[in-house]
Amino acid sequence: MQDMAEHPAAARAATRPETAHIIVAADVSAPASECIEALTADGYRVRRCPSARAALRAIYENGAEVLLIVGQLADIAAGDLCRRLRAEHCALPIIVIGDTSNEADVVTTLDAGADAYLGLPVRLNELRARLRALRRRIDADTLEVNGVRIESASGRVWQDGAEIHLSPRLFALLRALMADAGKLVTRERLMTEVWNADPWTSTKTLDMHMSWLRRRLGDDAHNPHLIVTLRSLGFRFNTEAAITNLAQSSHRQRAAAQPLDGSCA
Secondary structure (H helix, E strand, O other): OHHHOOOOOHHOOOOOOOOOOEEEOOOOHHHHHHHHHHHOOOOOOEEEEEEEHHHHHHHHHHHEEEEEEEEEOOOOOHHHHHHHHOOOOOOEEEEEEOOOOOOOHHHHHHOOOOOOOEEEOHHHHHHHHHHHHHHHHHHHHHHEOOOOEEOOOEEEEEEEEEOOOHHHHHHHHHHHHHHOOOOOHHOOOHHHHOOOOOOOOHHHHHHHHHHHHHHHHHOOOOOOOEEEEEEEOOEOOOOOHHHHHHHHHHHHHHHHHHHOOOOOO
């Protein structure tokens, strides 16, 4: 199977939100080929990556809905790959297919962040059922506020239908804001949830990342429509109703500033 990175049009198509996009991290093996052939026939858009590093690059550059790890990878063990993704706040669903019969190895892989572990030989119907279950979870973890859509499980973001690629940290920051859209999210809470830091430490890093996030969303800090700063308290991700009220308030202020008929300004 040819790598989709060689086909820019195909890679762009894979980023559409309605497309089921699966990255298969595997070497050239019969089980991996069997999975790819079956999933492609089922209508999934599948990209095979020959190494863990290639899979990471594909995830961060193009996004995905599910990561499927088949067998042993040459550069990074499956458990270590899961652990790295989770450490970077990536909630992408992960299924590992391995040949171990050692219960301790299976438990270790699951504890590292895998959502499911299937044994060899591949049981395709079980794999399909697992994928359906994970996709139901993706649908439940989707937030959409004010033209911004975020899928927690796949780590993907769209604004007005166009996909935006965010770093894991910016993604976690946006998710924390959108989860409580219309409400104050304190600086202390963001430091705890996104950075796992002492909430009373310096928040200069938070301010810097917030500036980057606003830039990616095309939001002006001096005249914000999406992310509002509540001085000394935190931030609020505006809902559509909040923006409508803001626009109406601005309109009333402009009207009040206009001179009455016949008067001089």
